[in-house]
Amino acid sequence: MRQGRNAAARTAVGVAERPAAGVTGAKAAGDGPRSENTHAAGELRRTDTGAGLLIYLALGTLFGVVLMKAQVVSWFRIQEMFRFQSFHMYGVIGAAVATAAIALQLLRRTGLRATNGQPITIPPKEMGRGTRYWLGGTIFGLGWALVGACPGPLLALLGSGLGVFAVIITSAVAGTWAYGALRPRLPH
Amino acid sequence: MPAVDVIQPWPWYVAGPLIGLFVPALLLIGNRMFGISGNLRHVCAAVLPSRAAFFQYDWRRVGGWNLAFAIGILLGGVLVGFTIPSGAEIALSPAARESIGALGIRDFSGMVPGELFSWSSLLTVRGLVMMVGGGVLVGFGTAYAGGCTSGHAIAGLADFQLPSLVAVIGFFAGGLFGTWVLLPLLLRGSF
Numbered sequence: 001m002r003q004g005r006n007a008a009a010r011t012a013v014g015v016a017e018r019p020a021a022g023v024t025g026a027k028a029a030g031d032g033p034r035s036e037n038t039h040a041a042g043e044l045r046r047t048d049t050g051a052g053l054l055i056y057l058a059l060g061t062l063f064g065v066v067l068m069k070a071q072v073v074s075w076f077r078i079q080e081m082f083r084f085q086s087f088h089m090y091g092v093i094g095a096a097v098a099t100a101a102i103a104l105q106l107l108r109r110t111g112l113r114a115t116n117g118q119p120i121t122i123p124p125k126e127m128g129r130g131t132r133y134w135l136g137g138t139i140f141g142l143g144w145a146l147v148g149a150c151p152g153p154l155l156a157l158l159g160s161g162l163g164v165f166a167v168i169i170t171s172a173v174a175g176t177w178a179y180g181a182l183r184p185r186l187p188h
Numbered sequence: 189m190p191a192v193d194v195i196q197p198w199p200w201y202v203a204g205p206l207i208g209l210f211v212p213a214l215l216l217i218g219n220r221m222f223g224i225s226g227n228l229r230h231v232c233a234a235v236l237p238s239r240a241a242f243f244q245y246d247w248r249r250v251g252g253w254n255l256a257f258a259i260g261i262l263l264g265g266v267l268v269g270f271t272i273p274s275g276a277e278i279a280l281s282p283a284a285r286e287s288i289g290a291l292g293i294r295d296f297s298g299m300v301p302g303e304l305f306s307w308s309s310l311l312t313v314r315g316l317v318m319m320v321g322g323g324v325l326v327g328f329g330t331a332y333a334g335g336c337t338s339g340h341a342i343a344g345l346a347d348f349q350l351p352s353l354v355a356v357i358g359f360f361a362g363g364l365f366g367t368w369v370l371l372p373l374l375l376r377g378s379f
Contacts, residue, residue, distance in 0.1 A: 070204075
């Protein structure tokens with residue numbers, strides 16, 4: 001359980017005011033293999049319901065609109081990117097990273113809290129031997145080139161009326177399921 | 189030749205910052221870390237039977253917000269989908285058009301080539317490998333790497349996390365191999 005042991009959440013404001021890290025760490029140790037996908041802060045929270053979920057639905061809709069309008073959902077654009085034939089995709093990803101990085105620095109420096117009063121926490125990813133990152137990343141990259149879309153765009157494309165993308169999404173769910181089954185035997 | 193609608197994308201300096209702002213927005217609203225591929229895992233945990241420890245967690249509490257966000261993305265696709273005139277093409281660079289044409293693609297309308305992504309194409313080896321094979325690789329790879337383009341390439345890099353950089357290098361290595369080696373084999377080969 002290399003990842004499980006160090007599940008301590010780093011707080012964006014610098015000092016952990018609540019025993020959040022301890023709680024998460026203890027829970028993870030008891031639960032067996034913890035994955036980064038379950039956001040540490042999320043484990044401390046109650047289930048979102050009703051109106052609480054609506055805000056995420058609205059944000060997601062906005063995100064889908066941006067993905068479509070920027071055409072980053074397009075197989076053609078992904079080909080263009082991997083062939084280095086346009087700056088567009090690099091500009092989008094680069095500007096997104098830069099904007100998010102600046103915003104995270106501002107959040108850290110201002111010590112803003114989330115609307116629920118929690119200090120904002122960003123769980124660090126455990127490097128371990130790093131195998132999962134380069135190997136898993138490469139496997140995903142192969143799929144990305146073939147289907148020309150990552151998980152977000154797959155959903156937007158299905159919504160835009162391309163019904164056959166339901167097959168791709170179902171295949172992706174199957175891929176994740178297979179990973180879950182093989183996980184104990186894979187190098188991480 | 190009839191005139192074809194050509195759709196320009198929102199420029200990168202508009203779309204990029206907008207996408208980046210989802211990272212602080214989600215943190216401020218509910219202390220949530222931006223990411224999409226976790227949903228594949230939440231769906232497994234919710235509906236597929238499995239004894240794997242990877243799927244034993246409270247998906248409603250951990251992933252409820254993320255699934256709502258994912259449904260939103262689908263709705264966003266619906267909204268914009270209606271505004272795209274049928275037969276319209278996206279404004280590709282001439283170089284990309286030429287390279288993709290050299291792969292045998294003739295139909296440049298829509299967001300994806302209809303010759304490759306269609307129900308009838310599913311019945312060919314090529315279509316099956318691209319859609320089912322590609323989909324499985326996407327799902328397996330993101331779960332293995334613990335994130336996709338949003339979680340690693342955007343949120344992870346913005347937080348200067350080294351594992352995310354390693355993952356993104358992997359994304360590109362796989363993507364380049366897929367683009368320059370696998371796709372030409374699949375599309376030009378006699379499948």
